[in-house]
Amino acid sequence: xxxxxxxxxxxxxxxxxxxxxxxxxxxxxxxxxxxxxxxxxxxxxxxxxxxxxxxxxxxxxxxxxxxxxxxxxxxxxxxxxxxxxxxxxxxxxxxxxxxxxxxxxxxxxxxxxxxxxxxxxxxxxxxxxxxxxxxxxxxxxxxxxxxxxxxxxxxxxxxxxxxxxxxxxxxxxxxxxxxxxxxxxxxxxxxxxxxxxxxxxxxxxxxxxxxxxxxxxxxxxxxxxxxxxxxxxxxxxxxxxxxxxxxxxxxxxxxxxxxxxxxxxxxxxxxxxxxxxxxxxxxxxxxxxxxxxxxxxxxxxxxxxxxxxxxxxxxxxxxxxxxxxxxxxxxxxxxxxxxxxxxx
Amino acid sequence: xxxxxxxxxxxxxxxxxxxxxxxxxxxxxxxxxxxxxxxxxxxxxxxxxxxxxxxxxxxxxxxxxxxxxxxxxxxxxxxxxxxxxxxxxxxxxxxxxxxxxxxxxxxxxxxxxxxxxxxxxxxxxxxxxxxxxxxxxxxxxxxxxxxxxxxxxxxxxxxxxxxxxxxxxxxxxxxxxxxxxxxxxxxxxxxxxxxxxxxxxxxxxxxxxxxxxxxxxxxxxxxxxxxxxxxxxxxxxxxxxxxxxxxxxxxxxxxxxxxxxxxxxxxxxxxxxxxxxxxxxxxxxxxxxxxxxxxxxxxxxxxxxxxxxxxxxxxxxxxxxxxxxxxxxxxxxxxxxxxxxxxx
Numbered sequence: 142x143x144x145x146x147x148x149x150x151x152x153x154x155x156x157x158x159x160x161x162x163x164x165x166x167x168x169x170x171x172x173x174x175x176x177x178x179x180x181x182x183x184x185x186x187x188x189x190x191x192x193x194x195x196x197x198x199x200x201x202x203x204x205x206x207x208x209x210x211x212x213x214x215x216x217x218x219x220x221x222x223x224x225x226x227x228x229x230x231x232x233x234x235x236x237x238x239x240x241x242x243x244x245x246x247x248x249x250x251x252x253x254x255x256x257x258x259x260x261x262x263x264x265x266x267x268x269x270x271x272x273x274x275x276x277x278x279x280x281x282x283x284x285x286x287x288x289x290x291x292x293x294x295x296x297x298x299x300x301x302x303x304x305x306x307x308x309x310x311x312x313x314x315x316x317x318x319x320x321x322x323x324x325x326x327x328x329x330x331x332x333x334x335x336x337x338x339x340x341x342x343x344x345x346x347x348x349x350x351x352x353x354x355x356x357x358x359x360x361x362x363x364x365x366x367x368x369x370x371x372x373x374x375x376x377x378x379x380x381x382x383x384x385x386x387x388x389x390x391x392x393x394x395x396x397x398x399x400x401x402x403x404x405x406x407x408x409x410x411x412x413x414x415x416x417x418x419x420x421x422x423x424x425x426x427x428x429x430x431x432x433x434x435x436x437x438x439x440x441x442x443x444x445x446x447x448x449x450x451x452x453x454x455x456x457x458x459x460x461x462x463x464x465x466x467x468x469x470x471x472x473x474x475x476x477x478x479x480x481x482x483x484x485x
Numbered sequence: 486x487x488x489x490x491x492x493x494x495x496x497x498x499x500x501x502x503x504x505x506x507x508x509x510x511x512x513x514x515x516x517x518x519x520x521x522x523x524x525x526x527x528x529x530x531x532x533x534x535x536x537x538x539x540x541x542x543x544x545x546x547x548x549x550x551x552x553x554x555x556x557x558x559x560x561x562x563x564x565x566x567x568x569x570x571x572x573x574x575x576x577x578x579x580x581x582x583x584x585x586x587x588x589x590x591x592x593x594x595x596x597x598x599x600x601x602x603x604x605x606x607x608x609x610x611x612x613x614x615x616x617x618x619x620x621x622x623x624x625x626x627x628x629x630x631x632x633x634x635x636x637x638x639x640x641x642x643x644x645x646x647x648x649x650x651x652x653x654x655x656x657x658x659x660x661x662x663x664x665x666x667x668x669x670x671x672x673x674x675x676x677x678x679x680x681x682x683x684x685x686x687x688x689x690x691x692x693x694x695x696x697x698x699x700x701x702x703x704x705x706x707x708x709x710x711x712x713x714x715x716x717x718x719x720x721x722x723x724x725x726x727x728x729x730x731x732x733x734x735x736x737x738x739x740x741x742x743x744x745x746x747x748x749x750x751x752x753x754x755x756x757x758x759x760x761x762x763x764x765x766x767x768x769x770x771x772x773x774x775x776x777x778x779x780x781x782x783x784x785x786x787x788x789x790x791x792x793x794x795x796x797x798x799x800x801x802x803x804x805x806x807x808x809x810x811x812x813x814x815x816x817x818x819x820x821x822x823x824x825x826x827x828x829x
Contacts, residue, residue: 283627
């Protein structure tokens, strides 16, 4: 253990929880009581509650050789917020459970919580509870997020209708190319001391991988414009996989167009450097946490004047299946090649 | 992999989730939408929500050499329900996240879910969401439970007042002695094939360890009798530890009496066989999931006629500290020697 690092055993579970949560101040009216009792107490009055949960495991979902703990905490919280926005809701509370092996110190866990707390600050969410435990191997993070939704305005996956427009926010494939870059540098640096990776000109794709944001702004814009999507998801596993979920649950088919898929130039440059197929990265990369949604055709004009949203195709009858139209007009069936933890 | 066992990779994450949740039927009016979208949707109308979460890790919280997976699932759910009852609430929904290493098959995970589903059945709770992932080592279970509470009837830890009576439900120390018994048999059976442990006459303490129940019945009895506790917790870490939490948060002291601590005879017999101190087991053993609560002195008669509740002492001014009065009248300061995962 290096200097200025505190073993967790010296604080114990209750000491650690106290240290991690003593600065927490509840911001939301619905958070009546946070950390410190058997359960948190919430008051949602006449609003609906949305509940989502995510489990992140070291060695499966993240690699601490290149992910700073503060970024990891931020991302772990944000991916849950993203699920709530994807229901057209607003995240309000999270609980955070962590399992920590002996190689982590109190200071490490504080860094993780700095990221979690920052995400809560930025998105107006309260940390209201959790659990901490020793683990035998590595770091385990389990976050549950509770959010608020309005009756009649929750957007599910199963509401897409024939002729609806298919839209995505932001751009796709950047988080995946950021991961490829980090992996390349990790391999290159193996065994070297003081290795200084050169990330200049690649800041965007790195940030997309290490510090993604949830699209709160898009949800707010849609509400302001009076656009209520018919179906919506966030893109965590990849565009193809998520779009197939929407079409399966909505009993529809779809057509999307290669030329309309939004891709940032850093993503394109990186794919070219690594000799990877750019469209595959955009379709299957995952972890972009952009919103994928469908809207009735008559919203076409309202959407076209909206920055940060791209119409990439439309919903069809189920018999037509789900396909991508390439630049040369070929139809390629969409397949879910998104990330599967069980095959890694 | 033995016969009739299915590798999880053959199903993938979505296939596994489908298999595990396809039989789930929502029972509660507050569960609008369960598994299958980015988030579950709940409608609590004018009720308060209670939220609690627990992380259970193989090798830290459970040992699969003697804990059947179905029992583990049951217990993992019940310990969360217990936290909701300890707020004087009713559990309504859970989310279940699991991390699973390669040595587990689909059938193993189905056994785990059988236990979780049984607990949900018994306690009237809906499974509404979760996450599944591969893990590098062992089994990880993270459960979050959401429950309902009525305004003005939530019971916190900080409401105990001087002269309040201190009560516990059921009996204490049995779960701990059950664990000692299982550990003894595990050591005795090491390396032996077809070892048949003799558990006759010890069924109660085994069940207390392997298949604990949450005291829904006690909460219902208290409500029926019009007894609203001033403070309440469930006993997961041990009576001493929990009572110190109540006294610290309520700014009081307490006196409890050794002769009044409820102990089952199987617990006593096991402690004697293993040459362990019985009172220590009852004070610090933990995992009994009984309720510890305080009530105003004037409830004395109402409580005395109530089966399954024992008055074990009273709340004092803070200056008097927290102490156990032994059978010979000696005062011993209470210390939290409850289980600490970080010291194991």
